[in-house]
Amino acid sequence: MGRPRTRRLVKAVTDTGRPLRVLIAVRLSRLTDDTTSPERQLKECRQYVAAKGWIEVGVAEDLDVSARTTAPFDRAELGSWLKHRADEFDVIVFWRLDRIVRSVSDLNDLLNWAKKDGKHLASATEEHFDTSTAIGYIIAILIAWVAEMESQATSERTTSMHADFIDDGRYRGGTPSFGYRPVLITDTCWVCADAGVACRHVGQKRLEHDPVMAPLAQEVVRRIVEDSVRPMAIVKDLTARKIMTPDDHHRITLKDKQGKPRKPKGIAWQVGNLVLMLKSPALMGYQMRRDVLGVDQDGKKVYDKPEIVRDAQDRPVLRAQPIIDPVTFQRLQTKLEEMNKKRGPSKKSNALLLGVLKCGVCGLNMYINMGRTYPYYRCKSYSSGASCGNPNIRRELAEAFLLDLLLGEFGDIERCERVYEPGEDHSDELEQVQVTLDDLTGLLTKPAYKQGTTQRERLEHQIERLAEREAVLEAKPVRPSTYRLVGTGQTFRDYWDSLNTEEQNIYLLDHGVLVTVKGGSQAPEWSYELSDLHDILGSIDPGIDVGEYMRAQDEHARQNRESVG
Incomplete structure (x- = not known):
């Protein structure tokens, strides 16, 4: 039954007396500054089309799109061609099958659509992949099974790698936390410099304060904590000032395939998103992790709530210089909780007793x-x-x-105001300094740090610096944070x-x-x-x-x- 239908399909396409019209499909899961894959895919597909004597009528290029979570019909470029411009081409050519589908079910959907609409699929690099023959369909499905298993294995390797990155506090891609940007460490990172130890992160991408977003995050926190400005008012103000969201700001730091800065998407500020960013302990420089709970009906991962990554001593892993200190962060959470309980009007009130x-x-x-x-x-x-x-x-x-x-x-x-007076408690820093001192002094007996070597001199210098810092911290008094009442005269x-x-x-x-x-x-x-x-x-x-x-x-x-x- 399958062979005659396939032959009739091919006859309908090829007996028109004209060369077949080709749509080239290009896809990439993640676009980075170093990406060359789209150009390579397009080049080899065009060589394949030319060798067949076919005519290219268009290119569907979907970048930053995962084939595991986005079916061909749901992609911006390819989906538009499939649903609205199918009469303009006869063949879809792609570099490899995994560039167009990553699952057997998606391939079946695409093959059924191709049968119904009189199209066929061809791979530029996978020999014998030709859906115009019965054997071609079998080969296509076998390749799809291999691609799906490879995709699952890649996902598991990526998940394991990301887990290692998280435990080490390393940047693992995507939009960084509010106030930060990723940088390649060439000398020393802030975490190691602050701890007074030799940096072990050279060559890695870590987070540092973004010169635009870090001051903005601190401004937002100050307005909420000190001036009691609501997040809704802040969102309106940021929008009126035409300040980019963190997503768009990060996007313009990346480059497209021509090496030019990518354009912002025009993502709007949202109250809910802003509050989520302000509730994240990442503002204190802590590394965060979200465990995968499973997948939903569309195959997309479902994550648990973010939690702070902790070391073997149950201390938060510090991955970057804090945007705000823990005391300010706690004040911020208290203020947000208070504001959440308030019942302000949903629209501008023009009468005193509306809702009252x-x-x-x-x-x-x-x-x-x-x-x-x-x-x-x-x-x-x-x-x-x-x-x-x-x-x-x-x-x-x-x-x-x-x-x-x-x-x-x-x-x-008379109205009075509570004026916040921050306390002074350096116990966390003192503990970190003492732990680092213990680690460094233990190296003095190692052969690599024997007396008279450069390594020994550097080690002794670090120990001296930390000892001085320890003495300063031990001399500082511990004073709790308090509020002081001040009359306003009003x-x-x-x-x-x-x-x-x-x-x-x-x-x-x-x-x-x-x-x-x-x-x-x-x-x-x-x-x-x-x-x-x-x-x-x-x-x-x-x-x-x-x-x-x-x-x-x-x-x-x-x-x-x-x-x-």
Whole structure:
């Protein structure tokens, strides 16, 4: 059954009286500065086409594309030809089968498509690979099995090599961590220089501070930790300043096949991606690892959460100069966690009580309506066509109630700020210095470092430097990080008046202020909830004793009642 169908296929292609039209397919999994494979593939394919007397009508070039995870129909260039331009060619020529498929299932899909559309496949370097004959199909499938097994073996070797790179803190390709860039070590790396030991990483690619991205990462951290700027606002600012994302910035440092810098993809800043980068301990220079959990239904690897790589003594492996120190990193995580709990509005607020004012009948939010004569808040149930019947409340009346409540309760309290005072603890560095000293002094008895040799002089110099550093660190006091309260001279009322409507609305939402009303403007019935009273008072004066404050307020109210009585 297979042989007659194959013969009819070939006859349909070749009996037209014209040379066959050829699409050349070129693919490469990873493009680097040293890559020559695309040019070599194209050259040999063109030589093969010329020898056959065929005509080249196009080239489908997919670079940085893995055949193991991306089927031919899903690739940008080849997929476009297969799905939209199949009538423009008769044969697909490739350098080797593994340039077009890496799995038997993908090959079967491609062969079935070729049968249906009257095409065939040819390899420029694999003899007898010709799908225009029955034996050619068999050879194609056998080669595909070999290619798939080779791909699996290559994947296992690559995984093992990457594991070794990770344990050693070496750069293993891809976009580096936020703030870093890969460099070839020709003299000494920062890690070894900082430890005062001879560098064993010469000839390797390691990470160092990127002159553009490292200051940017430090700026972002400072704005969040010290100025309480939200990641969303930072993303908007970076976008407005037209600053490249780390992915695009790394991309333009690479070169294309002509040796020119690659163009950025125009990847946009995203809040989620920025937060992930800021939560990574890689900012402290630590080596990170993600273990493979398995593969998904598309054959792509599924990874576990990133974790810090540790040495035999359970210490983090330091692979590069830290962007920020551990204390700042912890402050950053605390700040991000606090911001994540806040409930700011999803869009710009033009009314004070959006998300704050609730309907006293059905419990839904009340929204602003500008009205013909005056603005008012209306229950959301009106827009659903099934109104709960609660009348509207005038905007000025509702907002006045809330302001009287808030400012009457807290308006005259002076605002205080918590000023962070970083501590001083060099125990980690001291431990590292002492471990290195032990290692180096153990070399003094080795024959390679006998007295009078250059190696001995260098070793003694390193030991001397480390001993001096050890003495300095041991002399430094250990002081924990603390917060100090500083009065601003500004009351909460003054602070409130300095905010615009959007900022006031965010403050109310962040601190859990809820107001409920029913009965309309003529006879409103109010209730309110200050669920985060500790948080409200803490935002005004972090040092205030909430219990004592409430007792004082109750005593003040009792005295007022007695005076009236």
